[in-house]
Every structure is written in structure tokens, then in C-alpha cells.
Amino acid sequence: MLEWYDFTVYALFAGYIAGNFFPGDDKNTRLLKTFLVFGLGFVVRPLGAVLIGNYGDRAGRKAALTLTILLMAAGTGIIALSPTYAAIGIGAPLLLLLGRVLQGFSAGGEIGGATAYLLESAEPAQRGRVASWLEASMGMANILGALAAFSVTAVLSTSEVQAWGWRIPFIFGLTIAPVGLYLRRSLDETDAFQAEERQRAHAAHAKAPLLEIFRSHGRSLFVGFCVAVLWAVAVYVLMIYLPTYVQRADTFGFSASQAFGASLIGNIPFVIGCVWFGSWSDRIGRRRSLALSAGLLFIAVLPLFLWLKADPTLPTLIIVQAIVCLLVASFVGVAPAALSEIFPTGVRSTGTSLVYNGAFTLFGGFAPMILTWLIQRSGGSIYSPAWYVMLAAGVALIAIPFLGRRESPAPAPAAGYPTVTSES
Numbered sequence: 001m002l003e004w005y006d007f008t009v010y011a012l013f014a015g016y017i018a019g020n021f022f023p024g025d026d027k028n029t030r031l032l033k034t035f036l037v038f039g040l041g042f043v044v045r046p047l048g049a050v051l052i053g054n055y056g057d058r059a060g061r062k063a064a065l066t067l068t069i070l071l072m073a074a075g076t077g078i079i080a081l082s083p084t085y086a087a088i089g090i091g092a093p094l095l096l097l098l099g100r101v102l103q104g105f106s107a108g109g110e111i112g113g114a115t116a117y118l119l120e121s122a123e124p125a126q127r128g129r130v131a132s133w134l135e136a137s138m139g140m141a142n143i144l145g146a147l148a149a150f151s152v153t154a155v156l157s158t159s160e161v162q163a164w165g166w167r168i169p170f171i172f173g174l175t176i177a178p179v180g181l182y183l184r185r186s187l188d189e190t191d192a193f194q195a196e197e198r199q200r201a202h203a204a205h206a207k208a209p210l211l212e213i214f215r216s217h218g219r220s221l222f223v224g225f226c227v228a229v230l231w232a233v234a235v236y237v238l239m240i241y242l243p244t245y246v247q248r249a250d251t252f253g254f255s256a257s258q259a260f261g262a263s264l265i266g267n268i269p270f271v272i273g274c275v276w277f278g279s280w281s282d283r284i285g286r287r288r289s290l291a292l293s294a295g296l297l298f299i300a301v302l303p304l305f306l307w308l309k310a311d312p313t314l315p316t317l318i319i320v321q322a323i324v325c326l327l328v329a330s331f332v333g334v335a336p337a338a339l340s341e342i343f344p345t346g347v348r349s350t351g352t353s354l355v356y357n358g359a360f361t362l363f364g365g366f367a368p369m370i371l372t373w374l375i376q377r378s379g380g381s382i383y384s385p386a387w388y389v390m391l392a393a394g395v396a397l398i399a400i401p402f403l404g405r406r407e408s409p410a411p412a413p414a415a416g417y418p419t420v421t422s423e424s
Contacts, residue, residue: 037096048106057349075099225359233388234389238325245368252312305382
């Protein structure tokens with residue numbers, strides 16, 4: 001929760017960051033540059049996925065999780081304490097970029113280790129429910145971020161928020177550092193990873209996870225990537241970007257407190273929905289659950305945007321935000337288990353990290369910048385975010401039937417824990 005709070009609060013305060021770190025009178029251009037830095041933080045996520053994912057498959061889930069948390073704290077601290085452009089000139093956006101790069105590298109490695117840890121700690125029949133807490137905790141992060149944004153913009157004047165108040169949520173996010181140190185001392189490694197370690201110790205030649213994943217699991221990587229495209233787009237368009245998007249005068253014209261308040265309310269059904277739909281997938285299967293939710297996203301998103309445009313009031317905004325958050329939960333609450341199950345234990349952290357971060361880098365992280373540019377520079381429709389989500393849903397609907405079939409895992413004698421071979 002704290003790690004993803006640190007990562008997403010940047011998007012919530014993008015408008016205020018733009019005024020402090022980028023010169024010029026054109027607000028839209030400054031915002032575009034701010035979202036460009038936001039997107040560049042995603043460029044290093046595949047590198048984080050490869051290095052930290054490989055590290056997690058060799059050194060353990062606990063070690064990888066600790067590393068990602070401390071890197072996230074470092075990136076957040078740089079952003080919170082960086083001087084503005086007025087104080088140090090070009091050094092300010094460079095420091096901002098450095099903070100985002102550290103955050104992106106951390107987030108790149110986090111998903112694989114966290115998903116592997118949850119999946120390997122769960123009973124086979126409850127993996128969907130347990131793994132769904134990954135995205136539920138991200139929803140909690142969104143609630144925490146929206147609450148911080150709502151509180152700061154409600155208590156302080158616009159000029160105070162612009163001058164210094166935007167730093168408060170980032171400073172609060174530094175509490176992740178002691179949590180990371182606590183986890184280093186308190187977590188136990190999973191039984192499945194320990195069993196894998198024993199098998200490696202008796203093997204004549206230990207396989208490198210990164211080489212093994214490309215040599216033996218290329219099909220799973222491609223199919224998983226196509227499914228993860230909707231995961232990335234749905235989260236970053238409908239949950240991260242939307243609160244900033246609806247504030248624009250050329251779209252819907254809501255105030256900051258209205259947008260953040262609606263986001264805060266909308267994330268409550270998201271958290272509940274992630275766990276419910278994850279549990280539901282344990283009963284009906286991952287592929288069926290993912291296909292139903294992708295179909296709903298494809299059908300419902302554009303009508304919701306049309307409704308909001310026809311009736312741009314706060315009650316409508318709250319209802320629309322709640323519905324889209326629930327729709328996103330129906331997909332992303334199931335995706336962590338579905339995607340990590342297609343990889344065996346020895347390459348699970350690396351494989352999950354690669355498909356997740358590849359999709360998020362190409363289609364998620366740059367979504368705010370792309371959509372801002374489409375509307376600002378090319379006369380694009382204000383419904384561009386809806387079209388973008390529908391395109392991603394179409395890709396996912398094509399890929400979902402090709403996810404591997406779920407097999408009953410056989411027990412591993414060394415640890416008494418099931419070994420996953422090919423699941424969905």
C-alpha cells in the first residue's frame with residue numbers, strides 16, 4: 001500500500017508539480033512535460049523487472065521485496081525535497097526525473113516478487129483470493145493518495161498548495177522506509193522457493209532464470225503480455241489519470257477537491273471488488289473471469305463517459321468513478337494470480353515482472369501523456385481515454401483464451417508444497 005501510494009501520488013499532484021519544476025506560461029505544455037517525466041519512470045521498469053525479478057528468483061522473495069521498498073523510499077524522498085525550477089533552474093526537473101527513475105525501477109521489480117510471495121503462500125484453491133490482495137492494496141494506496149490530495153486541497157488555499165502543500169503527501173510517503181526495514185527482519189521465505197532452492201542445489205547446472213524464461217516460456221510471455229495490456233491501461237487511464245483529466249476546462253471542468261473526492265469514494269468498491277472477484281475466479285476459473293470483465297470494460301466505458309459529459313455534476317462523477325473502479329477491479333483482482341500461475345516457481349518472479357512491466361511501460365505509463373497530447377495538439381476527442389481502454393480490452397479478449405490450462409499441482413516431496421507447472 002505504501003509503495004504504490006508513493007508511486008501514484010505523483011499523478012494526483014501533476015498539475016502542481018508542473019508549476020514548480022517546468023518554466024513557461026502555457027499550463028498545458030507544463031502538464032505535458034510533467035506527464036512525460038511520469039512516463040519516463042516507466043522506461044526503467046523493464047530493467048527493474050529483469051534485475052530485481054532475477055534477483056528474487058535467486059535470492060528469494062523476501063530479499064527482492066525489501067530492496068524494492070527501500071528504492072521506492074529513496075525516489076519519493078528526492079521528489080519530496082527537491083528544490084523548484086525557480087531555485088536551481090534545470091537541476092530541478094533533472095532531480096524530479098531521478099526520483100521517478102528510482103520509483104520506476106522499484107515498481108518494476110515489485111510486482112513479480114509480491115505476486116510470487118502471495119501465490120506461493122496460499123493454498124492452491126485460494127490463490128485467486130490471496131493474490132487479489134496485491135491489487136486491493138494498490139486500491140488502498142489510491143484511497144490513501146486521494147485522501148491526502150483531498151485533505152491538502154481542502155485545507156490549504158490554491159496558492160499554498162502550489163507553493164509547498166503538494167510536498168506533504170510525498171513526505172508522508174517516506175514512512176515506507178521503516179516498514180521496509182521491518183519486513184527485512186520479520187518475513188519468512190516461502191516453502192515453494194525453499195524447495196526450488198534445494199532442487200537447484202542438487203542440480204548439476206543451475207539455470208539462470210532470465211535465460212530460462214526466454215528459452216522455454218516465450219509463448220507464456222507473449223500471451224501474458226497481451227492480457228496485461230488491459231491491466232495497465234485500465235489502471236492508469238481510469239484510476240490514475242481520470243481524476244486529473246476531469247479537472248481540465250476543455251473536458252469536464254471539475255474542481256480538484258471534487259475530482260479527488262470522487263476518486264477517494266470510487267476506490268472503496270475497487271478494494272472490495274478486487275478480493276471478491278479474485279475469490280470468484282477460484283470457483284469459476286481465471287480465463288472465464290478475465291473474459292467476462294474484459295467484455296464489460298469494452299462495452300461500458302464509452303457510455304459512462306458520454307453520461308458524464310451529458311450530466312457533468314458531482315453525483316454523476318462519483319457514480320461513474322465508482323462504476324469504473326469496480327469494472328477495473330473485476331479484471332485486475334484476477335490478473336495477478338492468472339499471470340503468475342502460467343510460470344513455474346523457478347522463473348515465476350522474473351516472468352510475472354516481465355509481462356507486467358512490459359505492458360505497463362508501453363501502454364500504461366505513457367497513457368496520461370499520450371491522451372493529453374491527443375486532446376491538446378491534434379484536436380482529439382475528449383472520449384479518447386474511453387477509446388484507449390476499449391482498444392486494450394479488445395487485445396485482452398483475443399489473448400485470454402490462449403492462457404494455459406489449469407492443472408492439478410502435484411506435491412513436492414522436499415517441502416510438502418505443490419509445484420506449479422502450467423496453470424491459468
